[in-house]
Amino acid sequence: MKIEYREWTIDSHPEKKGFHWHTWVEVERGPWEDEDEGQIFHFFDIGYFDTEDAAHDRGFAWAKAWLDSNF
Template structure:
């Protein structure tokens, strides 16, 4: 699941581990006109959830909060 947030793209990629879903995501910003490179951050330990939907929601919410704090 991909979500656009400000100038960033958040991609939630939950992974099933046994009966649980491990929440993980990547956060990417394309290079601007004055930058040669974009930025990408990968987060893999956001938590375990009973459903893929819950894992997606947590990853997106967590990434938005992280971006608000750091950018």
């Protein structure tokens, strides 16, 4: 599942592991006008959750907070 946040795309990838959903996200932006390439970051250990929706929600919230702190 993907969402747009500012100039970034956040892609949440929960994976079922046993009885829980393990969350990881990919954060990407295309190149700015003076760049040839954009940026992409992968974050793998965000946590385990009871439902897929909860895993998506936490992944998006975590990525937004990370972007607000770093960009």
